Amino acid sequence: xxxxxxxxxxxxxxxxxxxxxxxxxxxxxxxxxxxxxxxxxxxxxxxxxxxxxxxxxxxxxxxxxxxxxxxxxxxxxxxxxxxxxxxxxxxxxxxxxxxxxxxxxxxxxxxxxxxxxxxxxxxxxxxxxxxxxxxxxxxxxxxxxxxxxxxxxxxxxxxxxxxxxxxxxxxxxxxxxxxxxxxxxxxxxxxxxxxxxxxxxxxxxxxxxxxxxxxxxxxxxxxxxxxxxxxxxxxxxxxxxxxxxxxxxxxxxxxxxxxxxxxxxxxxxxxxxxxxxxxxxxxxxxxxxxxxxxxxxxxxxxxxxxxxxxxxxxxxxxxxxxxxxxxxxxxxxxxxxxxxxxxxx
Amino acid sequence: xxxxxxxxxxxxxxxxxxxxxxxxxxxxxxxxxxxxxxxxxxxxxxxxxxxxxxxxxxxxxxxxxxxxxxxxxxxxxxxxxxxxxxxxxxxxxxxxxxxxxxxxxxxxxxxxxxxxxxxxxxxxxxxxxxxxxxxxxxxxxxxxxxxxxxxxxxxxxxxxxxxxxxxxxxxxxxxxxxxxxxxxxxxxxxxxxxxxxxxxxxxxxxxxxxxxxxxxxxxxxxxxxxxxxxxxxxxxxxxxxxxxxxxxxxxxxxxxxxxxxxxxxxxxxxxxxxxxxxxxxxxxxxxxxxxxxxxxxxxxxxxxxxxxxx
Amino acid sequence: xxxxxxxxxxxxxxxxxxxxxxxxxxxxxxxxxxxxxxxxxxxxxxxxxxxxxxxxxxxxxxxxxxxxxxxxxxxxxxxxxxxxxxxxxxxxxxxxxxxxxxxxxxxxxxxxxxxxxxxxxxxxxxxxxxxxxxxxxxxxxxxxxxxxxxxxxxxxxxxxxxxxxxxxxxxxxxxxxxxxxxxxxxxxxxxxxxxxxxxxxxxxxxxxxxxxxxxxxxxxxxxxxxxxxxxxxxxxxxxxxxxxxxxxxxxxxxxxxxxxxxxxxxxxxxxxxxxxxxxxxxxxxxxxxxxxxxxxxxxxxxxxxxxxxxxxxxxxxxxxxxxxxxxxxxxxxxxxxxxxxxx
Numbered sequence: 002x003x004x005x006x007x008x009x010x011x012x013x014x015x016x017x018x019x020x021x022x023x024x025x026x027x028x029x030x031x032x033x034x035x036x037x038x039x040x041x042x043x044x045x046x047x048x049x050x051x052x053x054x055x056x057x058x059x060x061x062x063x064x065x066x067x068x069x070x071x072x073x074x075x076x077x078x079x080x081x082x083x084x085x086x087x088x089x090x091x092x093x094x095x096x097x098x099x100x101x102x103x104x105x106x107x108x109x110x111x112x113x114x115x116x117x118x119x120x121x122x123x124x125x126x127x128x129x130x131x132x133x134x135x136x137x138x139x140x141x142x143x144x145x146x147x148x149x150x151x152x153x154x155x156x157x158x159x160x161x162x163x164x165x166x167x168x169x170x171x172x173x174x175x176x177x178x179x180x181x182x183x184x185x186x187x188x189x190x191x192x193x194x195x196x197x198x199x200x201x202x203x204x205x206x207x208x209x210x211x212x213x214x215x216x217x218x219x220x221x222x223x224x225x226x227x228x229x230x231x232x233x234x235x236x237x238x239x240x241x242x243x244x245x246x247x248x249x250x251x252x253x254x255x256x257x258x259x260x261x262x263x264x265x266x267x268x269x270x271x272x273x274x275x276x277x278x279x280x281x282x283x284x285x286x287x288x289x290x291x292x293x294x295x296x297x298x299x300x301x302x303x304x305x306x307x308x309x310x311x312x313x314x315x316x317x318x319x320x321x322x323x324x325x326x327x328x329x330x331x332x333x334x335x336x337x338x339x340x341x342x343x344x345x346x
Numbered sequence: 347x348x349x350x351x352x353x354x355x356x357x358x359x360x361x362x363x364x365x366x367x368x369x370x371x372x373x374x375x376x377x378x379x380x381x382x383x384x385x386x387x388x389x390x391x392x393x394x395x396x397x398x399x400x401x402x403x404x405x406x407x408x409x410x411x412x413x414x415x416x417x418x419x420x421x422x423x424x425x426x427x428x429x430x431x432x433x434x435x436x437x438x439x440x441x442x443x444x445x446x447x448x449x450x451x452x453x454x455x456x457x458x459x460x461x462x463x464x465x466x467x468x469x470x471x472x473x474x475x476x477x478x479x480x481x482x483x484x485x486x487x488x489x490x491x492x493x494x495x496x497x498x499x500x501x502x503x504x505x506x507x508x509x510x511x512x513x514x515x516x517x518x519x520x521x522x523x524x525x526x527x528x529x530x531x532x533x534x535x536x537x538x539x540x541x542x543x544x545x546x547x548x549x550x551x552x553x554x555x556x557x558x559x560x561x562x563x564x565x566x567x568x569x570x571x572x573x574x575x576x577x578x579x580x581x582x583x584x585x586x587x588x589x590x591x592x593x594x595x596x597x598x599x600x601x602x603x604x605x606x607x608x609x610x611x612x613x614x615x616x617x618x619x620x621x622x623x624x625x626x627x628x629x630x631x632x633x634x635x636x637x638x639x640x641x642x643x644x645x646x647x648x649x650x651x652x653x654x655x656x
Numbered sequence: 657x658x659x660x661x662x663x664x665x666x667x668x669x670x671x672x673x674x675x676x677x678x679x680x681x682x683x684x685x686x687x688x689x690x691x692x693x694x695x696x697x698x699x700x701x702x703x704x705x706x707x708x709x710x711x712x713x714x715x716x717x718x719x720x721x722x723x724x725x726x727x728x729x730x731x732x733x734x735x736x737x738x739x740x741x742x743x744x745x746x747x748x749x750x751x752x753x754x755x756x757x758x759x760x761x762x763x764x765x766x767x768x769x770x771x772x773x774x775x776x777x778x779x780x781x782x783x784x785x786x787x788x789x790x791x792x793x794x795x796x797x798x799x800x801x802x803x804x805x806x807x808x809x810x811x812x813x814x815x816x817x818x819x820x821x822x823x824x825x826x827x828x829x830x831x832x833x834x835x836x837x838x839x840x841x842x843x844x845x846x847x848x849x850x851x852x853x854x855x856x857x858x859x860x861x862x863x864x865x866x867x868x869x870x871x872x873x874x875x876x877x878x879x880x881x882x883x884x885x886x887x888x889x890x891x892x893x894x895x896x897x898x899x900x901x902x903x904x905x906x907x908x909x910x911x912x913x914x915x916x917x918x919x920x921x922x923x924x925x926x927x928x929x930x931x932x933x934x935x936x937x938x939x940x941x942x943x944x945x946x947x948x949x950x951x952x953x954x955x956x957x958x959x960x961x962x963x964x965x966x967x968x969x970x971x972x973x974x975x976x977x978x979x980x981x982x983x984x985x986x987x988x989x990x991x992x993x994x995x996x997x998x999x
Contacts, residue, residue: 016489016490016493017493019486019487019489019490019493020490020493020494023490023491023494024494024502027502027503027506028502028506030506030507031506139369140369143369143638143641143642143645144634144638146641147578147634147635147637147638147641148634148637149582149585149586149630149633149634149637150582150586151585151586151589151602151605152605152626152630152633152634155605155608155626155630156626156630159623159626242765243760243762243765243766244765244766244767244768244769246720246760246766247758247760247766247767247768247828248768249720249752250718250720250752250753250757250758251752251753251757251779251780251783251831252749252750252751252752252753252754252780252783252784253749253753253779253783254749255745262768265770266768266769266770269770280495280496283495283498284495284496284497284498287497287498287501287590288497288586288589288590291590292609302498302501303501303590305505306501306502306504306505306590306592307590307591307592309505311505311506314501314502314505315502317498318494318498318499318501318502321494321495321498322493322494322495322498325493325494325495326493329493339770340769340770341769341770341815341817342769342815342817
């Protein structure tokens with residue numbers, strides 16, 4: 002088992018390296034003229050002569066061969082320098098890192114209902130196969146799976162914000178922002194809800210919660226439906242297996258048969274598919290943060306894409322990819338935890 | 347039984363199975379509905395510009411029907427009326443956008459799905475068939491591609507190539523082939539060792555033909571099912587990109603683009619936003635139903651080939 | 657193996673057992689009026705082809721049927737004086753694994769792959785006996801030793817996929833017998849195993865039977881296994897009992913065309929055989945049984961009557977029953993065959 006984990010951990014940087022290579026290469030399509038915008042404010046271009054522009058390109062090494070440029074970029078990246086973010090008006094690394102807790106908060110909160118509700122309902126549907134509950138759950142699930150996240154998000158905003166005023170967009174209300182920004186407020190984790198609890202400010206906690214429910218609801222809506230469908234079909238397959246019958250023949254109570262014997266086996270294929278879900282959740286943060294006007298890496302990336310801020314786009318994409326690879330590693334480990342048959346090697 | 351007769355009864359069996367299932371019927375019905383709307387778009391929503399009249403006093407025909415004509419000067423959303431059943435937003439008729447957007451959705455979905463699936467099949471077949479280091483390298487490349495979240499990858503490419511629906515489609519194709527590749531590779535690995543393949547090899551049939559005529563027909567169906575499921579998610583991604591302003595230009599007949607309009611109005615004035623519900627509802631519902639149709643169809647096809655999972 | 661007398665009370669009595677499956681395509685009468693008894697300490701062999709209803713019978717006894725299956729009115733399963741069909745779920749669960757245990761054909765799929773065999777044995781013990789975990793674990797290890805698994809202290813923490821086929825079946829037996837059931841139902845316990853392992857497992861079962869004084873219902877399609885291991889035999893076909901008697905009688909004096917066919921189909925080393933005999937025809941579709949005797953379309957001895965009327969079980973001699981109008985024909989045929997061999 003440990004060799005398995007070590008092997009995957011070694012692969013991780015290689016994959017991230019591969020990703021950086023691909024994205025960097027794609028950016029080279031732009032050509033030196035446009036790449037200059039990563040280093041120099043593009044508004045200035047008109048004022049400069051061609052000779053001055055060429056000199057700048059030389060200065061930033063934009064005419065050098067690809068390998069050299071990639072090497073230089075990589076060298077800088079490993080030193081923690083990913084360039085300057087126009088959108089954030091700070092170094093890319095800082096822009097991403099400062100926004101990370103917000104995106105993390107969103108993703109973690111969304112994971113809870115996805116896993117909890119998705120699996121629970123999936124098991125219920127499988128156990129009550131073809132009865133009314135099953136059909137009802139499946140219909141709701143397939144509608145959930147067909148709903149684009151931003152449509153749902155807009156609807157949530159319309160109903161819960163415009164009409165009911167319950168879940169406003171943004172991170173916090175104005176007054177809470179002031180408190181959080183003040184020097185006396187402790188920010189060990191930078192995650193709004195947790196920090197609020199640490200500071201003993203329940204009012205801020207509720208405010209943060211109110212602001213995050215809408216996005217969490219939207220982000221998770223698609224994915225609990227996905228998890229439900231996978232759980233259901235996996236559970237159905239497991240329930241028809243012989244060892245379930247053996248358990249009953251031993252006199253195991255039905256509830257234990259389902260939740261102890263069947264569910265653990267059913268989780269194995271679910272875990273393997275969870276990789277797709279992680280990708281989806283990560284991508285989802287981009288749109289959700291935009292719609293709900295929340296701080297986060299997703300919104301940073303979206304704004305950067307629109308404003309052609311190449312360095313930021315590259316940086317945030319790299320960041321998301323790293324998270325994804327890490328997520329997949331965790332999933333692989335979980336897989337080995339759930340299925341003893343893969344542990345040997 | 348002769349070959350054709352066997353295929354006929356097999357087909358009939360499949361059809362009967364599909365139609366026993368109400369959600370499958372719904373899926374196909376929705377799909378047919380959308381196909382009809384797409385085909386008859388010019389008749390359902392006439393591609394004319396009522397603001398510009400020609401010499402006879404008739405509204406002029408649009409050069410490009412996909413660019414929604416501006417028919418009113420007020421940019422604020424206007425509620426549905428008899429003339430404009432879905433209302434108007436940013437000066438444009440929502441009904442028109444939804445109808446022509448159907449064509450756009452099909453165009454995007456089918457083009458990207460077909461091209462990326464073909465590409466994926468090629469890569470996956472080569473990897474699966476030849477094995478060894480060819481397989482290793484191709485699979486590592488696939489792994490790397492799969493490590494970039496789809497939406498972000500598409501964002502990267504649109505940043506580089508510029509905005510526009512065609513760029514979005516290129517982006518989605520470049521990053522959309524991996525699923526098909528992996529699937530066909532897995533199937534080929536299973537089938538490769540089967541007797542009939544070894545027999546063909548023993549007869550001296552060239553590799554290419556073995557793949558084409560023996561392996562593919564047996565492994566193609568899961569790929570097709572996966573492709574139909576992807577139609578839905580592709581349209582969602584494309585719409586998402588348009589929504590962010592990276593895809594179709596504003597005013598293009600694309601559902602995501604139309605939802606982009608609503609961004610100004612949703613967050614701007616709270617309280618009165620709900621009165622603009624139609625601007626979100628109609629394009630949104632069109633998307634939901636479109637994706638639902640493809641998902642149901644994909645599900646139905648999958649039930650046919652793996653009934654015990656139903 | 658002594659022959660038991662009629663005066664003893666049976667441990668298990670099955671009367672008029674009918675189990676029907678209600679499917680989309682119609683009603684499958686998998687078990688259609690089956691009667692038999694099992695006495696303490698004996699081995700009852702149930703032999704028949706696939707589709708004869710023998711497995712469904714065993715599942716019905718423990719009420720482990722698929723939801724589509726229904727035990728019809730009028731069926732009785734009396735175990736230790738109680739009708740099992742009258743018990744509620746809780747009471748039934750107390751019997752499963754405890755007083756009646758079951759082992760299945762393929763141990764690889766019948767054992768849960770994500771739990772160690774120790775955990776699975778302990779589960780049975782902890783469910784039915786009032787002991788703590790430590791004691792249960794020791795009991796599990798002892799059980800493993802008893803069934804002949806070497807290094808039981810080590811094996812108890814292994815997963816099913818780490819054991820060989822024979823050891824897995826031994827582990828299953830250990831699990832089934834951990835609570836000293838009075839009745840063990842073994843559904844094709846050796847079919848999936850190598851021939852040499854088969855013999856070992858059957859030997860093991862006989863030993864444990866003697867030690868625990870337990871009754872066994874041995875279900876198989878392999879006539880040879882029945883000959884070696886059963887005290888009495890029930891021959892099933894098409895959901896009904898075709899013949900039943902003690903094992904020697906059935907083998908020496910078969911009185912049903914089907915039994916006769918089964919015995920003739922066994923390849924013999926002691927006489928010349930140009931061709932191996934096999935019963936002609938196929939098992940009828942359980943959705944559409946013929947009106948008369950279910951074996952009639954494959955029977956050598958059939959007559960008109962057989963297609964129209966269903967024969968009842970007739971006592972052809974003390975404790976020997978056959979469901980055939982023309983069992984005398986079988987008697988005659990058997991005499992001829994024996995005469996031919998004897999010469």
